[in-house]
Amino acid sequence: MKQFQYVRPTSQQSVIDALTKPGTKIIAGGSNLVDLMKHGVMSPDKLVDINKLPLRDISSIMGNVRTIAIGALALNSQVAEHAMIKERLPLLSQALNAGASAQLRNMATVGGNLMQRTRCPYFYDTALPCNKRNPGSGCGALEGFNRMHAIFGQSEKCIAVHPSDMAVALAALDATVEVVGKKGRRYIAFKDFHRLPGDHPELDNTLAKDELITNVIVPENNFAKNSYYLKVRDRASYAFALVSAAVALDIDNGRIQDARIAMGGVAHKPWRFYEVEKALKGKPASTETFEQIGELAMQGAKAYKENAFKLKLTPATLVEALKHAARIA
């Protein structure tokens, strides 16, 4: 890999200042970035290690809406095993534990998890075309090995998927990403944090170049009793999702009061199913209800040569996850 500078500032301001210089990248757990640097996919001139910043807390915040704030440097394993998260946001805990391996979860941070890049093999191999890595070079996956690729929201320029499990749960839980940059602090709704590829697949998210993720804020909800993360993959652990579903239901007296659904492995970002959520409201929490929403869920889906199975696996996984969440599986 290319030689680079490495700094480890202790203040947020110096991190933000450092980021104004092009070729600078933040490193936290490094579980994805170092890999990308070894492959020559990313070759920053300077790494800003933010591990000395005080961003590891997980705390409950009282306000108009009670929220839980998770520091950007909280480790994936720390969040997954945190008593308050397990009790109030079990969906997030489940999703985290479905991701990567225990070793990686002990290194990877919450902020870094949001910033991880696609595992599309064409993105990873600098000898192959990829519009995300090298804009204008073409999409290798479009007519290539696209078994793992997107069926929702993709463009002709890029059909890659976002690899995170945690982000799928956070999308379902209507989280907010708190960021700090030159212009100060701002809050990005989770659905607006990651982007669809469109004409600019090189951009994964809407974070400005000088911005740093400081917290992920999750509003408390009534979903703790009836939520479920189901990940379908090629082996039992340590594999990216073929598809995954984060499902949260608020069930009262057998009827669905409210629902949140996001899926992974199907799009360039965690994919929310707003129409399905609406359709479930007021319906009985039954197998029959769930099996009826498959068609609605798949509206607008488009598959390629090797991922056509996702057109069936996606609704099947969604229905299974809903059944588990409603405790009728």
Place this chain on the structure above:
Amino acid sequence: MKQQQDPNKAAYTEGISRVDGRLKVTGAAKYSAEYNQGNMAYAVFANSTITKGTIKAIDTKAAERAPGVLKVITYQNAPELPGYQTGKDPSKPPAGGGPLRLFVDNTVKYNGQPVAMVVADSFERATYAASLIKATYAEESFQTDVTKNLDKARRPGGVRTEDYKRGNPDEWKNAEVKFEAEYVVPIEVHNPMELHAIIANWTADDKVEVYAKTQGVKSTQNAIAQAFKLPKENVQVTTKFVGGAFGNALRTWPHETAAVMAAKLVKRPLKLVLTREMQFNSVGYRPHTLQKISIGATKDGKLTGLIHEATGQTSSFEEFTEGTVNMSRFMYACPNVGTIYKVAPTDTNTPTWMRGPGEATGAFALESAIDELAHQLDMDPIELRLRNYAETDPENGKPFSTKFLKEAYEMGADKIGWKNRPSKPGTLKEDGWLVGYGMGSGVFGAHRGSATVKATMQANGTLLLQTAVTDIGVGTGTAMTAIASEAFGIPSERIKFELGDSSLPPSPTQGGSAITATVGSAVHDACLALKEKFQQLIGNGGADQPDYVKVLKDKGLPQLDVTITSSPSSEARKYSSYSYSVHFVQVKVHPATGVTRVTKVVSVADSGKIASPKTARSQIVGGAIGGIGMALMEEGVIDHRYGRYVNADLAGYHVPVHADIPQIDTIFVNKPDFVVDPMGVKGMGEIALIGMSAAVANAIFNATGKRVRELPITPDKLMA
């Protein structure tokens, strides 16, 4: 044939613990990449990004100027190796194809072929400099997909790969019940934990020490001596530990020769460790193979005809063959049998034997097909096998030296609870999952070769055994210690088995499940010979277990040794000798998502007497896990538009993780075969895996009613 011992003697039934286990778990075991030398240089390759063509230009200037770089080697400046000059043109391997030779000309034969080697004073600097090398190519059209090159399929040379015919193979077409199907095994990559590594250190102009990952120190010594035209004894190869190989260190690869050459050029010890990516395109793989099985049977399940055809992939420059169809010739008693084996070239590197090799590929087809026929006959698949049980070898009419396959079927069926298997597929459900049972058999030749062992009783009472065999992790050192303990009659703690050094007496390369029988026989014979020598030394009335320390002291001897070469008897040729396995599995398949979980495994081995029960169990468990990987997840994927792997890492190429593996029960029939060797042991490395993928596929069919004939059986192939 003499020395018939009780197979149930304590040393065999209880067994000793792995003799190098402590070294391995404490990190004290030293692997090839860890023999760091003073002033060591590091080599890293720059690899081709095209699949076929010629290098038009290669710009190495930036790399040469990069910090720490000692040398950049390409075809333009690489010295000719004296041993490569077999013909007028050194770039041309011997007639009939041959291994790739690096840096001899500007041709590119496969994607990922090294086009330059950078040598620098650190690994990181060499890696960076290699990234600066820019090659431009004249590309030619290519084909990496064997299914598109079937028109180029040909019958290879070689006796065991010729067409085989017994009776009239086409007789299956006239049968009451007919079955025909095609099966596909994709490219599989060995992917052991340990990456290929070599350290070369020239100690004189014509003398080199090598630490290499190899399954045979003697064959590596030969290959290097040949390439550099050195006397063999001037090449010292040391391989004390191997972190798994599964066949990919059976031969000396071009990168190893290149490393030895580079060390000579820079006049420093040199280390080369291949990247994980290069495990896919530089050190062989299980070839993508297409098979067809055609079977005919009577209504009551007697086979009347069987044809097994296979076409396996090889490279454009070298012919690789394996025994894909051979099992079908003798596994079942059937009067009319034909096998046809072909190879088709692709623009890839050359495949090599991967655990079980061709037999594992062939058993997936044959043992799936037998299961399919049983279903068609509405017959229990074990019953079908019993009705066609071969009591003598149908291929050559010879008696089997021993065969306890019937017992193995019974033991395994009992242990897994075969009686719970639903006779109608797709009918057993548990907690929303479909449950099924399946079985498949494996068979592999019980080979034995020649080996030489030196046995020395040392003054301190330790018995030292020495031979050049390697232990690729299977527990050879432990098995040899157990055999010596039994033969010499002293506790294993007083025995030291020294291996992995080319200066020791010769042993064959570790492969083909032959080492325990081969080297074990030499250990056994050497132990008996040394005992005898002691008896002669003591004279009349010597005790069976003399005090060796005292005897040596009394006679004023520093030690007493014998060197014995042991070879198979001619008697053995009168028999057919095989090891058998039967794998039983229970699976659960989720009907909606197609996810398969293997929930129970029972593997039974009929492989003679068990020399070392603990390591034997580990070997069977490892093979079963490999078989689960083969069945459910392993596939090397090439994007044939580019000829490049698109999953050349352990995130993209899946092998089982702990969560994929249930409790695995291993059962040994444990009956000796004294025809094969004096201990009655037979190999088990291959049979541990052969037949397992079919067992899983058959269980999945039993659970779901879905028959998948193309591996791996991923969820997309099973979902509703």
